[in-house]
Amino acid sequence: VSWCARAAILGVGLIGGSLGLALKARGIAAQVVGWGRDEGKLRHALSAGVIDAIELDPGEAVRGADLVIFATPVGSFLQLAKSVRASLAPGALVLDVGSVKGALAASLHGAMPPGVNYVPCHPIAGGESSGCAEARADLFEGVLAIVTPVEGTEGTDPGALARAMEFWELLGATVRRMSPEEHDRIYALVSHFPHLAAYAIVNAVGEIDPGAIGYAGRGFMDTTRVALSSPDLWQEISLMNRENLVRCLEAFERSIGEIKHYLSTGDPEGLARVLARARALRETIGH
């Protein structure tokens, strides 16, 4: 008997596609049905064996599913929840994989019909790539999966939370639990802000001399790789977490100002001290 009889994956891109492959490879779901806006891409995912069946209507996709995963861009979650609400099966577990939690988690929680439990999740996997063609069954092995239950007496059901945590563990992830607000504060810092910084680095080069980019080496490639990420997706994520992000960018302006100060005053010890402070912190997470 599978952990889940019918899993519906809404959005079969890099994350959704990798979930499909992993659910099938590990025998977690007996059947995986996929929904997405682009029928051509869905048919490609089906023929690639990423999903077992496709539905062109999200309501049909979730009908009878005991596990439903929202894997579209975060900006579409609320509308999607509304459009599948009437079709969700009683007892279904609904998860998402969005990079922002906070108010969105609370809204999705409130949008579920009675008897359906939603658990906000964020697997720290994926990256600047997108699309089902990049999907991998082992994408979640060894990564962090953050679960952010909505707190309070009317909050996330403890049984559903336990089941969501078990789900990510079955995929090989290490589960961490925190509040939606704590998630957004932390991931502003270590994900959303660095994305915006990478885009800003490229735009600064573009302002001064776009042609210089042809001389870039590996360091530049690494530092700006996430600027290959989808502008639409990252615009959505950034605006949903804008208060934390503005705070990060203000701290960033101070840390750039500190470096500029030592450059302008020509202070080697001061500059080396600032760089060494960054390196010491960066070293704590390895190469």
Place this chain on the structure above:
Amino acid sequence: VSWCARAAILGVGLIGGSLGLALKARGIAAQVVGWGRDEGKLRHALSAGVIDAIELDPGEAVRGADLVIFATPVGSFLQLAKSVRASLAPGALVLDVGSVKGALAASLHGAMPPGVNYVPCHPIAGGESSGCAEARADLFEGVLAIVTPVEGTEGTDPGALARAMEFWELLGATVRRMSPEEHDRIYALVSHFPHLAAYAIVNAVGEIDPGAIGYAGRGFMDTTRVALSSPDLWQEISLMNRENLVRCLEAFERSIGEIKHYLSTGDPEGLARVLARARALRETIGH
């Protein structure tokens, strides 16, 4: 007959060590002698087969060498040039691998004794790692090697320049020629500035919540990897190229300000446009 009879490598770290391995693997030099400040590290490089012989005095290392390569941190080049000047063999070709050219190239050019030719070089190889243990014979294959001849009638000898270009081609690099000033302007943009930006990203995280770094995923690792680079080396490089760098950081502040503006005003189209502009430029150099 080898391209060079005796090559002296001053500074046997990642770049110097890789040069030693490549010169030997490709039969470019009949003998490779290494000098460095740390006798223990030199002996380790010798026993690892990175170099054929060691010298504890830089003057002794360059004596009789027809090829001399400065591969120590750029801040030490001028002092090193003074200390080997009297021992350089007439006809010797002197190269460096420093990340800054500009005034330093002119100074080194002026520090050479009669009959010795110096060609300023910068192979775009290496990275945040350092030390001979990371050295690889193929480090220069397929990378750019920039040569920046000092211009004018008293400038770099054309024959020496041709020989330096041939040297990098023998190592598998693609050679590009530009002026020392053009080099510093371009590499401020695509190397020095992104390094400072990466250090500043980590310091911004450190200011707000150093503990958050433990939640980082691959995007953060990529974006800040070069902040693992040596603070002493990058302090030297940054101060030697400070005028270009201050200009880059000012453009960077504008590009961050642009993003902050669209976050603050909550403008999805404006923000997506800024991110898309960055992605379009970043895409021109691939993944």
